[in-house]
Amino acid sequence: MEKETIMADLRGIFIETLGHESFELNDDTSAKDVDGWDSVTHMMLINEIEEKYDIKFSLVELMGLENISDLIKIILEKKN
Amino acid sequence: MKFIHTLQDSILKHSNLNAFFINEKYYTYGELSQKINIIRGLIQMEIPASEKYVGLITNDDLETYAGIIALWFEGKAYVPINPIYPKTRNKEILEQTNSTFVLDSSSLPYFETGFETLDTRNVQNVLEKLHLEPKSPNKDDSAYVIFTSGSTGIPKGAPISYKNLNGFATAIDNNLDFSITSSDRFLQMFELTFDMSVVSLLAPLLKGACVYTVSKESMKYFQIIKLLSEHQLTVLIMVPSIIHFLRPYFKEINSASVRYSCFAGGKLYGDIGKEWNACIPNAQIINYYGPTETTIYCGGYLFDKNGGNKQENGVVSIGKPFDNTYYLVIDEDENELAQGQTGELCIAGEQLFNGYIQNEERNKQVFFEKEYNGKPMVFYKSGDLCYKDQDGDYLYVGRSDFQVKIRGFRVELGEIEYHVKKVLDKVDIVVIDIPDKTGDIELGLAVCSKKMDLEPVLSYLKEALPAYMIPTQFLFVDQLPHSVNDKIDMKALRSLF
Numbered sequence: 001m002e003k004e005t006i007m008a009d010l011r012g013i014f015i016e017t018l019g020h021e022s023f024e025l026n027d028d029t030s031a032k033d034v035d036g037w038d039s040v041t042h043m044m045l046i047n048e049i050e051e052k053y054d055i056k057f058s059l060v061e062l063m064g065l066e067n068i069s070d071l072i073k074i075i076l077e078k079k080n
Numbered sequence: 081m082k083f084i085h086t087l088q089d090s091i092l093k094h095s096n097l098n099a100f101f102i103n104e105k106y107y108t109y110g111e112l113s114q115k116i117n118i119i120r121g122l123i124q125m126e127i128p129a130s131e132k133y134v135g136l137i138t139n140d141d142l143e144t145y146a147g148i149i150a151l152w153f154e155g156k157a158y159v160p161i162n163p164i165y166p167k168t169r170n171k172e173i174l175e176q177t178n179s180t181f182v183l184d185s186s187s188l189p190y191f192e193t194g195f196e197t198l199d200t201r202n203v204q205n206v207l208e209k210l211h212l213e214p215k216s217p218n219k220d221d222s223a224y225v226i227f228t229s230g231s232t233g234i235p236k237g238a239p240i241s242y243k244n245l246n247g248f249a250t251a252i253d254n255n256l257d258f259s260i261t262s263s264d265r266f267l268q269m270f271e272l273t274f275d276m277s278v279v280s281l282l283a284p285l286l287k288g289a290c291v292y293t294v295s296k297e298s299m300k301y302f303q304i305i306k307l308l309s310e311h312q313l314t315v316l317i318m319v320p321s322i323i324h325f326l327r328p329y330f331k332e333i334n335s336a337s338v339r340y341s342c343f344a345g346g347k348l349y350g351d352i353g354k355e356w357n358a359c360i361p362n363a364q365i366i367n368y369y370g371p372t373e374t375t376i377y378c379g380g381y382l383f384d385k386n387g388g389n390k391q392e393n394g395v396v397s398i399g400k401p402f403d404n405t406y407y408l409v410i411d412e413d414e415n416e417l418a419q420g421q422t423g424e425l426c427i428a429g430e431q432l433f434n435g436y437i438q439n440e441e442r443n444k445q446v447f448f449e450k451e452y453n454g455k456p457m458v459f460y461k462s463g464d465l466c467y468k469d470q471d472g473d474y475l476y477v478g479r480s481d482f483q484v485k486i487r488g489f490r491v492e493l494g495e496i497e498y499h500v501k502k503v504l505d506k507v508d509i510v511v512i513d514i515p516d517k518t519g520d521i522e523l524g525l526a527v528c529s530k531k532m533d534l535e536p537v538l539s540y541l542k543e544a545l546p547a548y549m550i551p552t553q554f555l556f557v558d559q560l561p562h563s564v565n566d567k568i569d570m571k572a573l574r575s576l577f
Contacts, residue, residue: 019552031299038547058332059302059305060332061331062302
């Protein structure tokens with residue numbers, strides 16, 4: 001699985017969950033950069049990502065998430 | 081005021097112990113004391129004695145916490161101003177309290193004009209004496225003001241007096257076996273605009289314990305778990321929605337250090353309470369209850385981890401009132417109801433506030449006088465529907481009005497509707513609470529119209545209201561469902577989302 005594919009998937013999930021497209025996703029993007037990405041929608045995003053890739057994040061993994069690149073790294077580790 | 085002196089004594093006595101852990105850094109009681117004195121010097125120099133209410137920008141730093149105590153030691157009240165909320169709302173709050181001065185530790189002042197900003201970060205000590213004695217406040221002067229949602233579109237200010245707060249500080253010690261020592265480590269997860277922050281800092285500081293604050297950035301519930309596991313916290317004061325978020329990860333949580341896990345500000349369900357107790361096996365869970373108007377909380381119930389807890393619709397009992405508080409369940413004509421009958425819970429006692437700021441109309445609605453144990457007493461109508469069981473424990477049934485709780489924040493649906501109507505004045509709209517999968521609540525906006533672009537509404541709401549009050553689900557209908565007596569059928573409407 002390629003990083004670019006995941007980035008595109010994530011963008012789709014974010015648009016679907018947050019209900020708008022006015023954001024950019026790159027490695028350094030974190031919650032404060034995206035309108036509507038708060039503690040509630042975060043859990044919804046995590047659920048969607050888990051379903052999409054059929055994976056489960058652990059609490060330790062989620063606690064360590066700082067930005068999109070961390071998220072992609074974990075997805076890659078779990079899928080490859 | 082006893083608690084003010086206890087607080088001063090505790091700060092002096094524990095000068096070598098840690099008072100705060102903020103943003104990965106410890107601050108001792110000695111450092112806190114110094115900061116309090118510096119800010120008191122600033123207040124004495126700049127703020128006239130006649131100014132009773134002072135704005136406080138709620139940053140997550142030592143200056144902000146020391147600012148609260150400095151204002152208390154000067155006999156003044158802090159009005160918390162959260163910089164993440166819309167500026168127009170924040171200005172309205174300061175205008176309602178007639179505040180002209182604002183303590184601000186931000187690197188750039190939050191208010192550019194309109195208020196006198198006192199920078200608490202870059203300030204020199206002007207007092208010659210260290211360990212200044214606290215002033216004695218008048219018992220009816222306010223210690224802080226919390227603003228809650230108001231259905232008329234204007235937030236309601238609930239001032240809490242020194243007498244109220246002193247009553248609370250005494251009551252938490254004397255009720256429900258909540259016993260704190262200087263070796264305790266407390267979680268402080270609340271915005272300072274929410275009154276549960278007051279107990280999360282006051283209870284530990286009175287005993288020389290350490291306060292671990294959750295920063296404003298990133299996801300609160302993960303930070304809580306991080307603090308919990310890295311620092312073996314012993315006392316957690318939380319809203320129940322936190323454990324709903326954490327529920328999928330309960331099996332990864334095992335914290336033997338926790339002695340007390342206190343809940344308030346929302347419904348605690350018995351099943352999740354029991355599962356959570358397995359993550360913190362040595363902890364006593366306490367389900368506290370009380371509206372902001374009766375000072376943080378005014379009663380509670382000791383949860384039994386082995387089960388057998390009293391419940392109504394799965395919601396754990398709110399137990400009994402504190403020994404300084406009286407409960408009464410009434411019908412619509414203010415008659416007292418018998419045990420087992422559901423009605424509105426009314427509250428009297430030492431922790432009851434004196435009334436909303438500049439809101440006589442509302443004050444007339446919420447207060448009434450009634451004889452209780454042969455004495456006339458002023459009761460406050462909480463809007464919560466409850467009944468009392470045979471042991472004198474109270475059980476929570478629901479709300480009597482259109483107020484809902486979102487992550488612990490009280491929200492009047494009417495306040496949101498008022499603002500939506502400012503943009504959509506030609507169509508019928510309803511704002512409704514919709515329970516989501518996690519047991520939390522989302523806000524829905526139903527619009528009587530063909531599908532339209534709601535962007536103008538949403539961008540206006542973002543200017544006017546805090547983020548938690550902005551609807552996240554939308555529905556367009558030809559007609560709103562009505563019940564037989566012509567009221568909007570909220571249940572039917574909810575099912576359409």
